[in-house]
Amino acid sequence: LFAGPIDFLKGVVAMSGLPPADRLEVCFAGRSNVGKSSLINALTGRKALARASNTPGRTQEINYFTLGEERYLVDLPGYGYANAPLAKVEQWQRLLKQYLSGRQTLRRAFVLIDARHGIKAVDEEIMSLLDSAAVTFQCVLTKTDKVKAKDREAVLKQVRGKLSSHPAAFPEILLTSSEKGDGIATLRAIIAGLD
Ligand code: GTP
Ligand code: MG
Numbered sequence: 057l058f059a060g061p062i063d064f065l066k067g068v069v070a071m072s073g074l075p076p077a078d079r080l081e082v083c084f085a086g087r088s089n090v091g092k093s094s095l096i097n098a099l100t101g102r103k104a105l106a107r108a109s110n111t112p113g114r115t116q117e118i119n120y121f122t123l124g125e126e127r128y129l130v131d132l133p134g135y136g137y138a139n140a141p142l143a144k145v146e147q148w149q150r151l152l153k154q155y156l157s158g159r160q161t162l163r164r165a166f167v168l169i170d171a172r173h174g175i176k177a178v179d180e181e182i183m184s185l186l187d188s189a190a191v192t193f194q195c196v197l198t199k200t201d202k203v204k205a206k207d208r209e210a211v212l213k214q215v216r217g218k219l220s221s222h223p224a225a226f227p228e229i230l231l232t233s234s235e236k237g238d239g240i241a242t243l244r245a246i247i248a249g250l251d
Pocket of ligand 1: 086
């Protein structure tokens, strides 16, 4: 699906450290602990490519991964509560916002939403920022293995309702479980199909 190696490229702590904007990239954004890094591992089929943990605030840099020769996959620090020193959190939140609104080659942002919780105020803040920057974003519900099928509809309804007021939102909502593998092939195909 991706021609060439899938590997960790680099961790970035300032906009000046970003790799040359010479190819399409997609990123995973979302609240701390929502499952961004786990989704990268599921997507690439590599158990520990991105570091995941139960402690919110695990990913503290913008981590670049190669998806073959032609695209980058970007794992972002979370927003919202993080178990880390405030000064550090503020620094990476600033970087996160600069990245999301100022990366020319960012083709689509996947905004991950915990399927148990739906869209929160902090998510909407990020979505508004993406609207302003005209970056198309697509919602991915994570951890669907933790929600009974009959309870999913209410969350989907909430998410659909919120998305309708965001012009940059891509309408299709993905349901995923990194744990069980649900929705992973679909997401992979979407990323591979972007041009
Ligand atoms: P930060 O880097 O701190 O912002 O977190 P993150 O969004 O990268 O989350 P991460 O992938 O580190 O996962 C957080 C926790 O959720 C870990 O304990 C994962 O094992 C768990 N988790 C992630 N995805 C799933 C899932 O699909 N199902 C279940 N049950 N647990 C998951
Ligand atoms: Mg992470």
